Amino acid sequence: MSPFLRTAWAVFWKDLLVERRAKEGANALGFFAILLLFLFYFALGPDSDRIRAALPGLFWLAFILAGVLGLGRAFALERENDCLDGLILAPADKGAIYLGKLAGTTALMLAMEVIFVTATGIFYNLDIWAAVPRLLLVALAGTIGFAAVGTLFAAMTAHLRAREVLLPVLLLPLAVPVLLAAVKLTDLALAGEGWGPAWPWWQLLLGFDVVFLVAGLLTFEFVLEA
Amino acid sequence: MIQTSGLVKLYGMHAALRGVTLEVPPGQILTILGHNGSGKTTLVRLLATLARPTAGRGRIGGHDLIDGRDEVRRLVALVGHSTHLYDDLTPRENLAFWETLAGRRADADQIDAALARVGLDGQADTRVRALSSGLRRRVALARAMLREPRVLLLDEAFSGLDQDSTKRLEDYLHAFKAGGGAAVVVTHSLGRALAIADRVAVLAGGRIAAEATRASLTEEALQRLYLSATDAGA
Numbered sequence: 001m002s003p004f005l006r007t008a009w010a011v012f013w014k015d016l017l018v019e020r021r022a023k024e025g026a027n028a029l030g031f032f033a034i035l036l037l038f039l040f041y042f043a044l045g046p047d048s049d050r051i052r053a054a055l056p057g058l059f060w061l062a063f064i065l066a067g068v069l070g071l072g073r074a075f076a077l078e079r080e081n082d083c084l085d086g087l088i089l090a091p092a093d094k095g096a097i098y099l100g101k102l103a104g105t106t107a108l109m110l111a112m113e114v115i116f117v118t119a120t121g122i123f124y125n126l127d128i129w130a131a132v133p134r135l136l137l138v139a140l141a142g143t144i145g146f147a148a149v150g151t152l153f154a155a156m157t158a159h160l161r162a163r164e165v166l167l168p169v170l171l172l173p174l175a176v177p178v179l180l181a182a183v184k185l186t187d188l189a190l191a192g193e194g195w196g197p198a199w200p201w202w203q204l205l206l207g208f209d210v211v212f213l214v215a216g217l218l219t220f221e222f223v224l225e226a
Numbered sequence: 227m228i229q230t231s232g233l234v235k236l237y238g239m240h241a242a243l244r245g246v247t248l249e250v251p252p253g254q255i256l257t258i259l260g261h262n263g264s265g266k267t268t269l270v271r272l273l274a275t276l277a278r279p280t281a282g283r284g285r286i287g288g289h290d291l292i293d294g295r296d297e298v299r300r301l302v303a304l305v306g307h308s309t310h311l312y313d314d315l316t317p318r319e320n321l322a323f324w325e326t327l328a329g330r331r332a333d334a335d336q337i338d339a340a341l342a343r344v345g346l347d348g349q350a351d352t353r354v355r356a357l358s359s360g361l362r363r364r365v366a367l368a369r370a371m372l373r374e375p376r377v378l379l380l381d382e383a384f385s386g387l388d389q390d391s392t393k394r395l396e397d398y399l400h401a402f403k404a405g406g407g408a409a410v411v412v413t414h415s416l417g418r419a420l421a422i423a424d425r426v427a428v429l430a431g432g433r434i435a436a437e438a439t440r441a442s443l444t445e446e447a448l449q450r451l452y453l454s455a456t457d458a459g460a
Contacts, residue, residue, distance in 0.1 A: 003329050010326040014312065014319075021314040021353070077312065085276055086310030090327035091299040097327075 007092045011100025012107070018077055019108060025073040026108075029066050033116045036062050037123050051124050056186040059117065060179055063139070066112045067105070067146050068168050071154040074105050075163075084158060088224055098151060098220035102213075105147040113139045134189035141205050142182030148212035149174050155223050178212075181205035227252045227377060227408035228273065230291075232282035235268050235432075242268040244432035245282065250425075252376075255399060255409045257419040260429035261456055266412045267307070269429065270381045273410060274304045286377055300329075303375035305383040309366040313355040317346055317365040320354060324369050340372040341365075344394060360386045367395060378402060378409040384418055396422055416448050428455035 001009070019025055040058050044050045078084040087097055117135060121128045128135075153171045157163040181204040188198045228250040235243040243265045250256045260266050271277040272284065275295040284291040287301045311320050321340065322332035341350050344364040354362060363386050370378065378399075384392055399409060399422050413419055419426050420440065426448060428436040436455035443451070 007327055007329075010323055014315065014323050017319070018312055018314045077314075080313055081311050082306075082308035083310050083312060085306075085308065086324065087327070088276060089274060089299055089302075089304060089310075090324070091296055091329055092327045 004093050004096045007096035008099040008103065011097050012103040015074060015077075015101065015104030016107060019073075019104075022077075025070055028069060028073075029108075029112045030115075032065065032069070033062060033112065033119065036065075037116075037119060041124065048124070048126060052126060052190065055120070055126075055128070055190055056183045058120070059113075059186055060142070060183050062116050063109065063113055063143065064146065064172070064175075064179065066116075067109050067143070067150060068171070070105050070108050070112075071147070071150045071171075072164060072167060074101055074151070075154045075158040079158060084224075094221035094224055095217040097224070098155075098216050101155075102144075102147050102151045102216065105151060106143050109143045109147060110139065113143065128190060131189045131192065135186060138182055138185040138189055138205075141202075141209055142178055142185075145178035145182075145205060145209040145212055146175050148209065148216050149178075152212075152216045152220065152223055155220065156226070177204060177208050181208070227254075228256075228284075228286050228410065230273070230282065230284040233269070233272055233279045233284055234281040235265075235272060235277065236280045241432050243272070243279075246429075246432070246434055247282075248427065248434065248437075250408045250410060252406045252408050253403055254424040255403055255411055255422055257423035257426045258410060258412045258429055259414070259416065259419055259426060259452055264429045264456075265432040266429055267381055268432075270304070270306060270379050270410065270412055273377075274302055274306075274379050275299055276304075301376040302379060303370035303373045303377070304379045304381070305363075305366050305370050306379070306381040309354075309362045310369075311354045311362060311365055314353060316351045316353055317341055317357075317368070318350045320365060321369055321372055325372060328373055330373075336372060340368040343371060343398070344368045345390060360388060360391065363387060364391055367391075367398075371398060376407055378407060378411075380409065380411045382412055382414070384413055384415065416445060416452060420445060420448060426451075428452055430456045 044054055078087065150171050153167055157166045160166060181201045184201045185198055185205065231247050233243050233246040246269055248256065258266050258269065272279050272291065273286065275291055275298050278292055286298045289297040291298060318337055321337045325332040338347065338350065341347050344367050346361065346364050346368060349357060349361065354365065367383065384395065387395065402409065411422060420443065423440050425437065425439050426443065427434050428451060436451050438451060
């Protein structure tokens with residue numbers, strides 16, 4: 001394995017190990033997901049058509065809020081004992097550190113998304129299982145895009161006192177193209193539409209994934225050392 | 227090995243360093259003394275490349291602190307006020323992680339040897355969260371030793387250490403020096419400064435107010451030097 005990938009893997013594995021042991025993020029996300037399901041059930045009522053129409057928004061609302069929580073948590077653990085300084089001092093490619101942090105956040109968000117989609121299907125008694133493979137693809141691409149830009153801003157705001165306020169304020173406007181495409185693709189996947197109408201949205205989503213990913217890899221060093 | 231010329235560091239209107247010039251050749255330990263707020267930690271952060279000087283230049287191992295910071299980071303190990311340890315990982319896992327980030331293969335035998343060297347072989351698999359602050363500092367020292375650095379920067383690294391650990395660190399510093407390494411050690415203890423230093427510098431008001439070789443100093447002489455330098459700088 002190249003030094004770049006070895007560094008990225010070490011950061012990824014460390015984040016997952018810390019999260020598995022601390023369980024702070026997982027507990028908060030689990031509680032939040034259940035709360036959201038209850039709230040939407042009371043807001044929309046038992047009408048399955050209304051629920052199905054609201055599902056793309058419900059999914060991505062949950063994913064975004066879980067992502068913001070997860071990103072905050074990913075850099076909160078770097079503030080413990082000034083580990084962020086250790087990352088700056090490490091003579092490693094900072095792009096690899098970015099990739100590791102991004103992969104860790106993506107993995108945790110995806111785990112939460114799988115649980116949330118499954119719980120939604122069971123709790124609301126909806127037959128969404130046929131759409132699950134395509135939903136997974138959309139979730140993967142949307143989550144990578146969101147986490148790619150989110151990791152950059154979470155690192156940027158990690159040292160600031162108002163980071164909990166600033167992170168969503170900076171991140172969400174920039175993530176709008178990713179979220180628009182992801183919500184639309186989720187809607188098309190749930191409706192069982194073919195790939196044709198979805199293709200422009202896929203182009204938008206994958207295009208932003210590539211742009212954010214490359215921008216993150218190239219600029220993370222400057223963000224970390226600023 | 228370490229050379230600085232007129233290092234200045236401003237935080238807004240506050241000058242933390244006002245032109246620090248120093249030189250530490252290979253095989254020497256420079257101990258820095260000074261009151262709280264005299265600029266000791268700022269100097270260490272500049273040498274470690276954690277902060278950029280506002281003015282002045284510095285080189286470590288021939289590499290500039292700004293333009294050659296990646297090369298400087300390969301040569302330097304820092305043990306400062308913070309341990310840079312993850313509380314939910316064990317000492318063994320922490321050391322393996324930081325070794326990988328230093329671009330080295332995390333060799334299990336070397337990690338065990340480093341932990342044994344600081345007397346932590348019995349707690350290698352205990353989470354850092356469960357260790358006392360003294361034991362955490364020992365893990366941080368083990369991480370620095372494992373790096374086999376050419377330059378060691380210790381900022382209050384002796385604080386919180388018991389007698390046994392202090393002796394181990396002093397022994398390591400003597401061996402490090404004999405191996406051609408250069409170290410800057412910040413301490414508040416005059417006795418410690420005399421025990422390990424080849425040269426002692428007193429920082430006051432962001433300037434080196436006094437400097438002397440170890441050979442020319444007794445404890446009383448160092449105390450007089452410290453008091454006169456800090457009075458003059460204050």
